Amino acid sequence: MKVTVVGAGNVGATCADVLAYREVANEIVLVDIKEGFAEGKALDIWQKAPINLYDSRTIGVTNDYEKTAGSDVVVITSGLPRKPGMSRDDLIETNAKIVKSVTENVIKHSPDAIIIIVSNPLDVMTYAAHLKSGKSRNKVMGMAGILDTARYRAFLAEALNVSPKDIQAVLMGGHGDTMVPLPRYTTVGGIPVTELIDEESLSKIVDRTKVGGGELVKLMGTSAWYAPGSAAAQMVEAIVKDQKRVFPVCIKLEGEYGIDDCYLGVPVILGKNGVEKVIELQLTEDEKALLETSRGHVKAVMEVLDKMNA
Numbered sequence: 001m002k003v004t005v006v007g008a009g010n011v012g013a014t015c016a017d018v019l020a021y022r023e024v025a026n027e028i029v030l031v032d033i034k035e036g037f038a039e040g041k042a043l044d045i046w047q048k049a050p051i052n053l054y055d056s057r058t059i060g061v062t063n064d065y066e067k068t069a070g071s072d073v074v075v076i077t078s079g080l081p082r083k084p085g086m087s088r089d090d091l092i093e094t095n096a097k098i099v100k101s102v103t104e105n106v107i108k109h110s111p112d113a114i115i116i117i118v119s120n121p122l123d124v125m126t127y128a129a130h131l132k133s134g135k136s137r138n139k140v141m142g143m144a145g146i147l148d149t150a151r152y153r154a155f156l157a158e159a160l161n162v163s164p165k166d167i168q169a170v171l172m173g174g175h176g177d178t179m180v181p182l183p184r185y186t187t188v189g190g191i192p193v194t195e196l197i198d199e200e201s202l203s204k205i206v207d208r209t210k211v212g213g214g215e216l217v218k219l220m221g222t223s224a225w226y227a228p229g230s231a232a233a234q235m236v237e238a239i240v241k242d243q244k245r246v247f248p249v250c251i252k253l254e255g256e257y258g259i260d261d262c263y264l265g266v267p268v269i270l271g272k273n274g275v276e277k278v279i280e281l282q283l284t285e286d287e288k289a290l291l292e293t294s295r296g297h298v299k300a301v302m303e304v305l306d307k308m309n310a
Ligand SMILES: NC(=O)C1=CN([C@@H]2O[C@H](COP(=O)(O)OP(=O)(O)OC[C@H]3O[C@@H](n4cnc5c(N)ncnc54)[C@H](O)[C@@H]3O)[C@@H](O)[C@H]2O)C=CC1
Pocket: 006, 007, 008, 009, 010, 011, 012, 031, 032, 033, 034, 037, 077, 078, 079, 080, 081, 082, 091, 095, 098, 101, 102, 117, 118, 119, 120, 122, 143, 144, 147, 175, 222, 223, 224, 225, 228
């Protein structure tokens, strides 16, 4: 199995590192536009192999897509991260250009690859890559839901003083402050979360989750990478090992949830064919209204991209 990660910055290098130490693929190619940067990161990860005991080979290249040829999965993390005071949508102009040109190069050398987008604004960058790739929708998807649910689950684990391993949750919508965590589908060791926490504390956790990315940007001056890189690697692993994992993933909706032609996070089954099924939940009227707000937000940013393409 061969996996390429484009962008050897914070998120991309973390993703490549997790893929290597979990031996998800035997060959991992890291690409960056900055001369020598991906080569250095890949070499550093390879030099960790005798310590952490793995044998996945990591190779770094500067903008040389020939070395990525025949990749089974490609993760695109190239692009600017936001700084304090910015929204993810503020990145659209720079990152759309980067994501489109990277997708073109990827497709040229790995026409059969499944593509996972990480660059922000996530839902609209997934749209941009999907358009450029000309692939079926199940092969081009965005990573955000695993990260957002992980934040939600981590906050709950802390509040309830339980292991994060035992918290299961679903979250839907765009990767922005309008995302929709779903307490009705949140369990702790099989117990509905609402039986273990009061409404006010749960609602505070939901609110903190929605701005979870911004909390880290404020603390660090740039955005997060450990959890995002690991989340992208988890998607790659589900595909490469045909695990049929159930994750929230950003994909083009074609009528599911009564939504057409919009890229949003929804629960899916992830396996060797990419998104193998979109799972449709029976949402309440309140949940539907929240999802509609999120759809409206993403759609408005998709229209900005359409104008840029026009
Ligand atoms: N979907 C999500 O949940 C998350 C998305 N992100 C997004 O991921 C992206 C990357 O974030 P970081 O890794 O922290 O940024 P970073 O600045 O550390 O790394 C980005 C890398 O992309 C490279 N790059 C730029 N243009 C390129 C091109 N044309 N070809 C190849 N490489 C190119 C840069 O040289 C840099 O090394 C940002 O857009 C950020 O907003 C970050 C965290 C979570």
